[in-house]
Amino acid sequence: MRSRGRLLLLQAAAPIVAVFAGGVIASAIILAIHENPLSVFGLMATFNMQAGSVASILTSATPLIFAGVATAIGFQVNVFNIGIEGQYYIGAFAASLAAFGLRGFPAPIHLVLIITAAMLGGLLWVWLPAFLRRRRGAHEVITTIMMNYIAFNVVLYLLGLVRDRNLGSTVRIRTPLFPPSAQMPHLAPLLNALGAPIPGYSPLNWFLVIALALAIVVWFWLRRSRFGYEARATALNPLAAEAAGIVVGRVQFVMFLVSGAVAGCVGLSDLLGRAGYFDIDFPKGLGFLGISVALLARNDPLGVIPAALLFGYLNRGAEGIQAFTNVPREVITILEALIIMAIVVAYEIMTRYVRVLRKQEVA
Amino acid sequence: MTGSLGTTSAPPIIELREITKRFPGVLANDRISVTVRAGEIHALVGENGAGKTTLMSILYGLYQPDGGQVLWRGRPVGIRSSSAALELGIGMVHQHFMLIPPFTVLENVILGAEPVRAGVVALAQARARVARLAELHGFDLELDARVGRLSVGEQQRVEILKALYRGAQLLILDEPTAVLVPQEIRELFRNLRRLRDQGRTLVFISHKLDEVMEIADRITVLRQGRVIDTVETSSATPSMLAEMMVGRPVLLQVPRPPALPGAGRLDVRGLSVEGERGRPRIHDVSFNVRAGEVYAIAGVQGNGQAELVEAIVGLRRAATGRVLLDGRDVIPLSVAERRAAGLAHIPEDRHRRGLVLAMSTRENLILGHHRRRAFSHGLLRDERAVDRFAAERCREYDVRVPRLGTPALALSGGNQQRLVIAREFAFTPGLLIAAQPTRGLDVGATEFVYRRLLEIKAQGLAVLLVSVDLDEVLALADRIAVLYNGRIAREFRRGEADAATLGLYMTGGGPPTGQAAP
Ligand SMILES: Nc1ncnc2c1ncn2[C@@H]1O[C@H](COP(=O)(O)OP(=O)(O)OP(=O)(O)O)[C@@H](O)[C@H]1O
Ligand SMILES: [Mg+2]
Numbered sequence: 001m002r003s004r005g006r007l008l009l010l011q012a013a014a015p016i017v018a019v020f021a022g023g024v025i026a027s028a029i030i031l032a033i034h035e036n037p038l039s040v041f042g043l044m045a046t047f048n049m050q051a052g053s054v055a056s057i058l059t060s061a062t063p064l065i066f067a068g069v070a071t072a073i074g075f076q077v078n079v080f081n082i083g084i085e086g087q088y089y090i091g092a093f094a095a096s097l098a099a100f101g102l103r104g105f106p107a108p109i110h111l112v113l114i115i116t117a118a119m120l121g122g123l124l125w126v127w128l129p130a131f132l133r134r135r136r137g138a139h140e141v142i143t144t145i146m147m148n149y150i151a152f153n154v155v156l157y158l159l160g161l162v163r164d165r166n167l168g169s170t171v172r173i174r175t176p177l178f179p180p181s182a183q184m185p186h187l188a189p190l191l192n193a194l195g196a197p198i199p200g201y202s203p204l205n206w207f208l209v210i211a212l213a214l215a216i217v218v219w220f221w222l223r224r225s226r227f228g229y230e231a232r233a234t235a236l237n238p239l240a241a242e243a244a245g246i247v248v249g250r251v252q253f254v255m256f257l258v259s260g261a262v263a264g265c266v267g268l269s270d271l272l273g274r275a276g277y278f279d280i281d282f283p284k285g286l287g288f289l290g291i292s293v294a295l296l297a298r299n300d301p302l303g304v305i306p307a308a309l310l311f312g313y314l315n316r317g318a319e320g321i322q323a324f325t326n327v328p329r330e331v332i333t334i335l336e337a338l339i340i341m342a343i344v345v346a347y348e349i350m351t352r353y354v355r356v357l358r359k360q361e362v363a
Numbered sequence: 364m365t366g367s368l369g370t371t372s373a374p375p376i377i378e379l380r381e382i383t384k385r386f387p388g389v390l391a392n393d394r395i396s397v398t399v400r401a402g403e404i405h406a407l408v409g410e411n412g413a414g415k416t417t418l419m420s421i422l423y424g425l426y427q428p429d430g431g432q433v434l435w436r437g438r439p440v441g442i443r444s445s446s447a448a449l450e451l452g453i454g455m456v457h458q459h460f461m462l463i464p465p466f467t468v469l470e471n472v473i474l475g476a477e478p479v480r481a482g483v484v485a486l487a488q489a490r491a492r493v494a495r496l497a498e499l500h501g502f503d504l505e506l507d508a509r510v511g512r513l514s515v516g517e518q519q520r521v522e523i524l525k526a527l528y529r530g531a532q533l534l535i536l537d538e539p540t541a542v543l544v545p546q547e548i549r550e551l552f553r554n555l556r557r558l559r560d561q562g563r564t565l566v567f568i569s570h571k572l573d574e575v576m577e578i579a580d581r582i583t584v585l586r587q588g589r590v591i592d593t594v595e596t597s598s599a600t601p602s603m604l605a606e607m608m609v610g611r612p613v614l615l616q617v618p619r620p621p622a623l624p625g626a627g628r629l630d631v632r633g634l635s636v637e638g639e640r641g642r643p644r645i646h647d648v649s650f651n652v653r654a655g656e657v658y659a660i661a662g663v664q665g666n667g668q669a670e671l672v673e674a675i676v677g678l679r680r681a682a683t684g685r686v687l688l689d690g691r692d693v694i695p696l697s698v699a700e701r702r703a704a705g706l707a708h709i710p711e712d713r714h715r716r717g718l719v720l721a722m723s724t725r726e727n728l729i730l731g732h733h734r735r736r737a738f739s740h741g742l743l744r745d746e747r748a749v750d751r752f753a754a755e756r757c758r759e760y761d762v763r764v765p766r767l768g769t770p771a772l773a774l775s776g777g778n779q780q781r782l783v784i785a786r787e788f789a790f791t792p793g794l795l796i797a798a799q800p801t802r803g804l805d806v807g808a809t810e811f812v813y814r815r816l817l818e819i820k821a822q823g824l825a826v827l828l829v830s831v832d833l834d835e836v837l838a839l840a841d842r843i844a845v846l847y848n849g850r851i852a853r854e855f856r857r858g859e860a861d862a863a864t865l866g867l868y869m870t871g872g873g874p875p876t877g878q879a880a881p
Pocket of ligand 2: 415416417775776777
């Protein structure tokens with residue numbers, strides 16, 4: 001009983017210890033370039049406390065929650081969907097088509113149509129790897145990576161076909177601008193009314209709320225629905241699941257598709273809340289960040305939320321450091337990656353340790 | 364301890380003093396004191412959940428006791444890990460082997476304790492040592508055979524050899540006979556006696572009292588975490604031990620109502636099944652099981668039982684042939700559809716096929732029933748209905764668990780088996796396929812399961828019993844088929860064959876032309 005309490009404590013402390021380990025590694029690097037780690041961290045902390053920074057953190061966490069949940073859904077049942085990247089690119093492009101192509105709908109309906117298009121885009125792109133895995137046993141890591149390459153080039157090609165030709169002499173390649181009905185309303189007015197001093201220019205929008213709701217719904221669905229039960233049984237002991245009449249391959253297939261559909265939404269917050277068009281500079285790499293987020297969250301849909309916030313925090317902190325210190329940009333990027341890696345590794349070690357202790361308790 | 368010291372008063376090799384171990388909600392070991400003498404075979408018996416495995420895990424360094432002391436050769440020791448235990452000379456063979464199937468016997472034995480010379484495993488040297496050990500103890504093992512290809516009995520020998528290779532003076536065997544057929548048990552006992560005669564000490568856990576009577580020098584009985592007594596085997600009887608274990612007299616015999624078979628339920632016709640890598644394992648097998656009848660398949664493990672069962676429940680494709688359930692061909696049906704048609708299945712290996720160990724007891728109790736209307740509330744699960752069902756099942760089948768939310772892996776081996784049985788007996792199945800259903804159950808639970816089985820049978824259940832335990836087969840079966848080499852060597856009616864005759868057919872013997880069974 002005594003050791004059980006200690007176990008719970010250790011478990012709760014694991015992420016904190018992990019973040020601490022990340023900080024130690026970062027300090028070493030900062031020292032190496034002759035800066036004071038404490039003042040750099042202090043700067044980061046004060047900078048990140050500003051209202052503008054908070055808004056920015058939440059904004060950058062939004063797509064990461066989608067990406068983290070999409071990854072976690074697959075990883076939960078041992079489906080390693082590395083193709084979130086390509087799926088969200090296709091999803092975002094499909095969403096753009098629906099955004100500028102459909103006119104005359106009231107905003108709520110238009111937005112629902114756009115989100116549906118994004119999910120269908122993701123679904124389209126995940127379907128082939130999922131199908132190949134189910135039918136031919138092709139390994140999804142390889143097929144999804146290939147699909148990522150195809151996605152970028154397909155999108156570039158299609159963008160050339162639908163690009164806005166009214167841009168005159170500029171070489172800019174982008175879709176036509178979206179109508180107002182395709183803009184996701186921002187959160188700043190509401191939050192200001194509630195007394196939160198979010199700056200009016202912040203692109204923070206309702207996709208944050210949708211992302212949070214999604215994480216909670218997925219968590220609940222896995223815990224309390226029949227299908228979620230089958231998914232967990234599949235993940236924890238596929239042989240017993242099979243003997244109980246659960247078709248393991250089908251559960252994995254469905255989870256694979258759901259993962260792709262969610263992935264289709266990763267880019268929407270940027271697309272509909274900020275840009276208002278799709279161009280060749282549309283943010284890349286969110287899918288890969290989603291893998292780190294899911295890893296840190298240990299594939300728990302709820303855990304994805306703090307993990308994504310942590311990434312947003314580091315990201316914003318890096319901007320602050322860059323603006324106010326002499327730390328070169330490259331070092332900051334390296335730092336960011338190292339901190340994330342240190343956290344993931346330290347967390348993994350901690351949870352393994354806890355697991356070993358727990359096994360002694362419960363095995 | 365009140366047991367007489369007897370004439371052999373060898374010095375104790377290990378002394379457990381007032382060992383206490385608590386788990387959330389259970390006192391697994393309650394001030395247990397046991398002395399094991401050097402050079403004896405010491406048996407540990409007790410009901411499911413009595414604390415045997417826990418006590419031995421403490422000895423082997425897997426758990427730390429909450430109180431008490433361990434004395435190794437008279438010296439107090441703290442055993443912090445299994446490597447510390449091995450260093451002292453304590454080895455353990457778990458019920459679930461920890462071998463690596465694609466590795467050879469030799470590689471498995473030396474794994475983790477390889478002699479290394481200049482960074483390279485000194486294989487020749489290791490081989491010589493292992494060969495010497497095997498010969499010394501009369502272990503019949505081919506060192507270069509892949510472990511995955513070995514029979515269960517042989518794998519167990521590899522496990523024992525592994526412990527000896529690491530220098531175990533005291534060897535703990537947790538229910539080693541549960542997975543063995545009678546011939547293998549005899550071989551194991553020969554090996555154990557030889558080990559004892561060479562000065563090693565053995566602790567042996569079993570639920571089979573006749574085995575304990577045969578092999579042990581002294582017996583310690585546990586009940587609900589406490590030592591009841593340690594007795595000399597010569598002064599013990601099975602019924603006395605059973606009474607000490609349970610706290611009341613136990614009937615070791617099950618009264619059997621006469622069989623009143625009804626309509627045919629399961630009809631297997633010309634079934635052939637392939638095993639791994641397309642090797643044919645079942646050849647053109649036909650039999651039928653009627654409602655209200657127990658039909659037993661006896662045979663040495665590895666003669667196709669596993670493949671036969673898997674084909675019937677839908678986990679393996681049938682190469683040719685038909686399987687009819689109540690007249691309907693179920694070969695095209697999925698596992699779930701066969702279950703929905705009234706088939707229940709107690710798998711032979713509860714950890715592999717029967718349980719999701721990391722899930723809670725209540726979630727394990729609905730595994731396979733989880734799609735039933737009774738547990739559904741729209742798309743969600745009706746948690747209250749699940750709780751009610753789980754509580755009722757645990758009560759009826761005496762699954763001892765502190766809370767319904769306790770993960771299945773925290774249950775004792777026997778309680779895990781009870782969980783599986785409680786689940787598969789639920790919702791009145793029409794056909795029950797029971798593979799080694801009482802593996803790991805204590806005497807009382809075995810008796811209970813037999814009674815329950817016969818009761819449900821009398822109400823029209825058809826049972827296909829697959830068991831290596833001939834006593835079980837003879838006690839329960841109305842008809843017995845002996846499976847040898849993927850074929851039914853002979854079918855007997857109840858009373859037509861005794862254990863000796865069955866054993867003969869099981870090993871490929873028997874008269875070439877059967878004495879015309881009517
Ligand atoms: N790791 C664990 N965590 C929590 N409870 C446990 C754990 N291991 C055992 N228990 C509990 O301790 C008690 C004793 O279990 P143990 O496995 O020692 O019984 P056993 O005598 O070996 O029984 P069996 O004959 O069924 O194998 C049981 O009530 C069991 O539920
Ligand atoms: Mg046990």
